[in-house]
Amino acid sequence: MKKNLSFLVVALLLSVQCWSQNRAIDSNLSPSQLQEDFEILVKSLRENHPGLYDFAPKSEFDSLAALYQRAFSDSMKPSAFHVLVRKFVANIGCGHTTARPSQAWYAHVKENPKQIPMHVIVEGDQLYVKKIFSSNVSEWKGYKILSIDGRSSSDILFDFKSITEHDGVGTVMVIRSVERLFQTYYTFLYGSKDIYTVELEKENRESIELVLKGKAALPYQVDWPIDMAVDLGINHANFGILHEPTEIAVIDMSSFPREGYKKFYRELFKELAVHDSIPLVIDLRGNGGGYFPTGNLLLRYLMDEEFTMDFQKPRHFTKRNKHLSMDFASKMTRFMFTTIPDRNKQDPDRNYQIKYKPIKKNHFDGDIYVLTDGLTFSTGSFVASKLKERRGAIVIGEETGGGAVGFNAVLSWSLTLPNSGVRMNLPLYHVDVLPEQKDDGRGVMPNISVESDIEQRVFDVDVVLQKVLEIIQSESFKDI
Numbered sequence: 001m002k003k004n005l006s007f008l009v010v011a012l013l014l015s016v017q018c019w020s021q022n023r024a025i026d027s028n029l030s031p032s033q034l035q036e037d038f039e040i041l042v043k044s045l046r047e048n049h050p051g052l053y054d055f056a057p058k059s060e061f062d063s064l065a066a067l068y069q070r071a072f073s074d075s076m077k078p079s080a081f082h083v084l085v086r087k088f089v090a091n092i093g094c095g096h097t098t099a100r101p102s103q104a105w106y107a108h109v110k111e112n113p114k115q116i117p118m119h120v121i122v123e124g125d126q127l128y129v130k131k132i133f134s135s136n137v138s139e140w141k142g143y144k145i146l147s148i149d150g151r152s153s154s155d156i157l158f159d160f161k162s163i164t165e166h167d168g169v170g171t172v173m174v175i176r177s178v179e180r181l182f183q184t185y186y187t188f189l190y191g192s193k194d195i196y197t198v199e200l201e202k203e204n205r206e207s208i209e210l211v212l213k214g215k216a217a218l219p220y221q222v223d224w225p226i227d228m229a230v231d232l233g234i235n236h237a238n239f240g241i242l243h244e245p246t247e248i249a250v251i252d253m254s255s256f257p258r259e260g261y262k263k264f265y266r267e268l269f270k271e272l273a274v275h276d277s278i279p280l281v282i283d284l285r286g287n288g289g290g291y292f293p294t295g296n297l298l299l300r301y302l303m304d305e306e307f308t309m310d311f312q313k314p315r316h317f318t319k320r321n322k323h324l325s326m327d328f329a330s331k332m333t334r335f336m337f338t339t340i341p342d343r344n345k346q347d348p349d350r351n352y353q354i355k356y357k358p359i360k361k362n363h364f365d366g367d368i369y370v371l372t373d374g375l376t377f378s379t380g381s382f383v384a385s386k387l388k389e390r391r392g393a394i395v396i397g398e399e400t401g402g403g404a405v406g407f408n409a410v411l412s413w414s415l416t417l418p419n420s421g422v423r424m425n426l427p428l429y430h431v432d433v434l435p436e437q438k439d440d441g442r443g444v445m446p447n448i449s450v451e452s453d454i455e456q457r458v459f460d461v462d463v464v465l466q467k468v469l470e471i472i473q474s475e476s477f478k479d480i
Contacts (some may be wrong), residue, residue, distance in 0.1 A: 018307040023412055028075040032405075033419035038362045040083065040323055041424065042069075044415050046468045050349075050430040051408045055093035055168055055441050064091060078102060078420040085190060086163040086393055092429065093441065094165040094408050095377060095401060101188070102421025114192040114214030115183040120145065121457050127153040128454055129200065130179070134212055138470050142458040143202040148329040151192070157244045161186045166401065167381075167439025172374030180375060181285075181400045183217040191282070199466025237261075239268050241275065246473045249275065250465075253298075256290035261297060269301050269362040277366030279472050282387070285371050285397060285464070289378025292410060299383060300359045302368060303391055309382075311348040311410055324413045324426075334411055334428070352429075367475075368393035369468050372444060376400040378409050384444045394471075397450055397464045400443035405434045 028403040029037075042065045045052055053061060068088055076084075077102070085099045101105075109115075117133035145153045160178045163185065167173065178185065238252040239274045249272055272280065289295075296309060326334070339350055344351045369383050370393050381402025387393035408427035413422040448471070450464045 008057045022464055028077055029081060029419055030075055031072050034076055035069060036079060037083075037417040037419045037422065038065075038069055039074065040321075040414070040417055042086075044090075044321055044324060044413075044424075044426060045097075047093070048314075048324070048426055048428070049092070049095060049408070049425060051098065051406075052092060054439070055428075056091065061091075061281065064088070074304060077275050078396055078422065079105060079123075079188075079191075081420045083163060083423045083425075085280060086165070090163060090165050090425075093166065093168050096425060096427040097164050097172065098165050098406050098425045100423045101386045102423070103265055109187060109192065112208075113190065113216035114194060115217040116148070116183070116192075116196050117212050117215050118196075119148070119183045119218075119220055120179060120197070121454060122157065122179055125154045125157055125453055127157060128458070130458060132210070132212065133218060135208075140200060140210070142454055146199040146201050146207055148186075148198050149196060151190075156186075159189050163188065166378070167407050167443065168401045168439070169399065170374075170399055170441065170443045172399045172443070173377065174374075176374035176398075176401065176427060179478065180220045187217075199219060236265060239279075241271075242469075245273070245469060248279045248281055248469070248472055250281045250283060253380075254317045255287055256292070256294035256298075258291045258294065261294045265297060265301060266362075269364060273362045275359075277364065279369065280289070280364060280464070281371065281468055282383075282463075283371045284376045284384055284400075285373040288378030289382075289402070289409070290378050292379050292382070293331045293380035293444045295383045296354075296356050296435060299386055300356055301362070302387065303356075303358050304365075305358065305390075305443075307386060307390055309356070310343075310352070310435050311353045311429040312347070312351045312432065314350060317348045324415050325417065326411070326413055331409045349430075369471070369472070371397045371464050371468070372400045372446060373398040374401045374443075376444070377402040378407065381407070381444055382431065382433055387438045388444060388447070389434055394448065395444060395446045396448045396468055396471075397446050399445055402443060403433065403439065404442060404444040405437045405439040406432050 013174075065088075066086070082099060082101045082105075089097050089099055119130040121130045129140045129143045129145060130198075133138050133329060145426055147153060148156060158177065160182075161174050163172045164177045166177075176343040192214055194214055196212045196214060198212060200208050200359050202208055235254065236255045238250075240250050242248050242250060251268065295448065298451075299307060336415040340352045342351055342356065343353045365397065368387060368391060371388055372381075372384050372395055376384055381400040381404065384393075384395060384400055385404045390393050407428050410427070410431060412428060413426040415426055416422075417424070448467065451463065452463050456463055
């Protein structure tokens with residue numbers, strides 16, 4: 001087994017070197033430089049990560065680290081090393097433990113925008129065209145991608161999955177991340193170029209070859225489904241009242257940023273109070289989290305009883321590491337946490353608990369439906385889990401990317417490796433979303449699972465919202 005794993009690691013090193021040969025900004029790193037960076041990474045993880053062995057035993061982590069370390073016998077470019085680091089940390093099962101290339105790499109890509117001009121949909125082990133940013137873009141929507149630059153669709157997908165971080169053992173987050181970050185991941189793995197050759201399969205199963213010019217990456221856009229939005233003057237969120245076929249309120253939150261949400265929530269729930277507790281749909285699809293007080297403030301308008309945010313960290317102090325840093329706001333927050341009494345001094349970890357009481361004015365007491373997908377993560381999954389387990393909300397859609405019972409988050413260290421410039425985020429705390437439950441590594445499971453076919457996804461048919469409307473309408477008929 002170890003011989004096979006050693007062979008795989010060596011093969012991996014050779015392949016990632018080939019993927020990066022066109023990176024003019026990359027200067028080869030010597031074996032000693034590679035080993036130094038990797039040693040710093042592993043040491044930093046062992047000394048600081050709050051959940052390093054949650055989903056794999058320490059012995060397995062140590063064996064994998066040793067195999068990678070021994071494989072650095074040849075020089076390698078920083079971009080190839082970054083790919084290798086991503087593959088290594090993906091084994092931890094922590095979506096907040098992430099790696100990025102150096103700042104110089106990003107600056108080069110920004111100055112030379114030559115990403116593959118395509119968004120994709122993943123179905124099984126195949127890729128399909130979501131959108132091509134070229135002439136006649138609608139003509140190729142939904143076509144199966146056979147290969148790109150000679151690499152098969154299944155091989156590309158395998159490579160992409162291997163560098164995608166995720167919480168626990170769930171797989172939906174990996175698939176949705178590949179879709180959302182396809183252009184970025186392609187550049188990570190294979191570099192950027194002037195021309196891309198894409199082979200598609202037509203409806204009659206004949207193949208057609210497209211030659212696409214590289215250009216700047218474009219965001220994976222998801223349109224707001226409700227036309228009658230109420231303007232509450234804030235980005236990252238929408239609020240609307242849908243009157244047909246049945247009356248519901250919809251809040252669409254793409255993230256939980258720091259600014260502006262107190263006023264947004266006040267206006268939102270003031271408006272909701274006028275509508276006599278109509279059903280409320282909270283759309284957390286694509287919500288990757290953000291500022292945890294923003295998520296908890298939303299919960300205060302929705303939860304019937306007091307609730308808590310429980311989190312912990314290893315009791316030992318972080319050992320001095322000149323490669324770790326933290327921004328000033330995070331340092332001050334960490335200091336404030338030290339004033340919270342330890343709720344379990346017998347535990348080898350330092351435990352924290354913040355209590356929240358419901359807001360009485362314009363509190364929402366009606367039925368709640370939460371829409372989730374594989375990109376519902378961090379604070380997004382925290383809110384979904386609390387509403388499902390503590391408020392009786394009905395969750396509809398996909399398993400969340402963030403853990404239902406717990407995950408590592410709140411604050412993060414920034415680690416910059418000195419030779420490669422690769423940058424890492426290392427979480428500082430472990431959040432116990434549902435402290436009384438055992439963590440099986442899964443996300444928030446929907447009460448009602450909804451899947452879309454290729455055609456529905458290509459043309460942005462919102463089958464999840466349609467399902468909610470069907471359910472609410474059927475419940476309304478029961479009351480007649």
